[in-house]
Amino acid sequence: MAIRNIREMGDPVLGKTCKEVTEMNPRTRDLIEDMLETMYEANGVGLAAPQVGILKRIVVIDVTGEDPYVLINPRIVESSGEQTGSEGCLSVPGKVANVTRPNYVKVVALDANMKSFELEGTELLARAICHELDHLDGHLYVEKAEGPLMDVQSDSEDEE
Ligand code: ZN
Numbered sequence: 001m002a003i004r005n006i007r008e009m010g011d012p013v014l015g016k017t018c019k020e021v022t023e024m025n026p027r028t029r030d031l032i033e034d035m036l037e038t039m040y041e042a043n044g045v046g047l048a049a050p051q052v053g054i055l056k057r058i059v060v061i062d063v064t065g066e067d068p069y070v071l072i073n074p075r076i077v078e079s080s081g082e083q084t085g086s087e088g089c090l091s092v093p094g095k096v097a098n099v100t101r102p103n104y105v106k107v108v109a110l111d112a113n114m115k116s117f118e119l120e121g122t123e124l125l126a127r128a129i130c131h132e133l134d135h136l137d138g139h140l141y142v143e144k145a146e147g148p149l150m151d152v153q154s155d156s157e158d159e160e
Contacts, residue, residue, distance in 0.1 A: 001033045003041050004052040009092050011053075015138040018048075018055045021072050024114050028056070032070055032112055035060045044090045046128040046160040048135030051091050059132035063124045071119070074109035074133055083123065087131060087141050089160050094152050097145035101130045131160045 007013055021028060031054055039047040039060055046061040062068040081103030088096040105126045107119050121129050131141055141160075142149060 001030075001037045004034050004038045006038065006042060006047075006051055006090050007053055009089075009140060009142070011091075013050055013053050013055065014091055014135070014140060016050065016055055017138050018050055018057045018136045020057050021110070021114075024112070028058075029112070031056070032058060032060065036062075036068055036070075039090075040065075042090050044160055045124070046132045047090060048132045050135055050138075057136045059136065061125070061128045061132060063128055069119060070112045071107065071109035071129075071132075072111070072114070074107050074129070074136075076105050076107050076129070076133060077118075078104075078106035079126075079130075080104045083127065084146070085127065087127065087145075087160070088152065089131070089141055092140065092142060092149070095149040096152055097142065097149045098147055099127075099131075099141050099144045100146065101127045105129050107133075128160055 035047050045063045049056045049058040057073045059071045079102035083103040084100040086096045087099040104122050
């Protein structure tokens with residue numbers, strides 16, 4: 001496993017649409033392991049493959065620090081409600097802004113063994129799912145920010 005370099009806003013790779021994963025292989029397994037390690041090392045709650053320069057539809061999310069999800073080719077199939085709150089991104093270091101997201105989402109994805117599963121999330125998990133899936137289509141939260149980007153007040157902010 002290895003820590004990978006996190007790409008930052010302005011890097012063209014963050015604006016690209018990622019490709020579906022069609023098979024699991026050692027290279028992709030390594031990528032997933034590295035993404036988890038890189039996310040934890042950066043104190044993030046989520047990381048998408050394009051953030052480490054790989055244009056594959058893979059995200060990892062862990063909003064509690066002990067409950068990691070690997071989502072391959074994820075699709076949101078249901079969403080409801082609304083939440084507005086502070087959001088950050090490992091690709092936009094040191095900044096946060098308010099973003100409105102659904103308060104509930106249901107996502108269908110493949111796990112690391114390419115088995116289909118459903119994941120439901122509310123609050124921070126729903127926010128993280130929406131944020132990470134946006135990365136797969138080349139979008140950053142700053143496009144949805146309500147008001148200016150603000151400096152992070154402490155280093156304890158959750159970043160995605
Ligand atoms: Zn992000």
